[in-house]
Amino acid sequence: LAKTTQPISMDSYEGQEVNITCSHNNIATNDYITWYQQFPSQGPRFIIQGYKTKVTNEVASLFIPADRKSSTLSLPRVSLSDTAVYYCLVGEGNTGKLIFGQGTTLQVKP
Amino acid sequence: GAVVSQHPSRVICKSGTSVKIECRSLDFQATTMFWYRQFPKKSLMLMATSNEGSKATYEQGVEKDKFLINHASLTLSTLTVTSAHPEDSSFYICSARDSEGTTPYEQYFGPGTRLTVT
Numbered sequence: 001l002a003k004t005t006q007p008i009s010m011d012s013y014e015g016q017e018v019n020i021t022c023s024h025n026n027i028a029t030n031d032y033i034t035w036y037q038q039f040p041s042q043g044p045r046f047i048i049q050g051y052k053t054k055v056t057n058e059v060a061s062l063f064i065p066a067d068r069k070s071s072t073l074s075l076p077r078v079s080l081s082d083t084a085v086y087y088c089l090v091g092e093g094n095t096g097k098l099i100f101g102q103g104t105t106l107q108v109k110p
Numbered sequence: 111g112a113v114v115s116q117h118p119s120r121v122i123c124k125s126g127t128s129v130k131i132e133c134r135s136l137d138f139q140a141t142t143m144f145w146y147r148q149f150p151k152k153s154l155m156l157m158a159t160s161n162e163g164s165k166a167t168y169e170q171g172v173e174k175d176k177f178l179i180n181h182a183s184l185t186l187s188t189l190t191v192t193s194a195h196p197e198d199s200s201f202y203i204c205s206a207r208d209s210e211g212t213t214p215y216e217q218y219f220g221p222g223t224r225l226t227v228t
Contacts, residue, residue: 043220046218103153
């Protein structure tokens with residue numbers, strides 16, 4: 001399974017755009033890239049998923065370069081409630097297994 | 111969106127007893143469910159893959175006789191922690207894949223079960 005690497009922590013202020021980059025050098029051809037958000041004592045919540053180029057939904061954008069060895073989650077204007085741990089995962093094509101890395105703890109300050 | 115529930119949300123048991131945790135997909139069918147455990151301030155660790163109608167597949171280092179998994183229907187998987195000990199105290203989270211979902215490999219996570227063994 002492809003391993004992911006992302007910053008351990010990030011700080012931001014309300015209203016700012018936050019970009020979290022994840023590297024996955026060993027991503028396989030049939031792997032998708034998925035981002036989850038987790039609040040303390042809750043299960044992870046799906047944010048966005050993509051295979052290549054750019055994907056946008058109502059909460060975030062996901063940028064994936066042509067070589068797919070990295071991806072960037074973009075949160076447009078963060079608020080205090082966006083303080084959470086963000087996980088970048090690469091899904092195993094056949095089994096769908098997701099192996100969680102350390103995640104990025106985002107702290108949004110007023 | 112798809113909803114996954116877990117029951118109980120919180121359980122306290124005595125050392126040596128067994129505890130069963132249920133994971134249900136409420137509005138979709140899931141041929142595959144996953145069980146994770148999470149220690150405080152740590153990431154989720156995949157324990158096993160639960161397949162409907164067949165034996166679960168355990169990750170390396172996870173004792174299958176201690177963590178019994180049953181996936182008897184397309185909407186229910188159970189995890190039984192047998193002969194629980196204090197070191198089994200953790201946050202247990204399940205997830206389910208929508209068998210007919212349009213988003214590849216998207217997993218829907220349950221709210222988690224906090225197990226405390228005294």
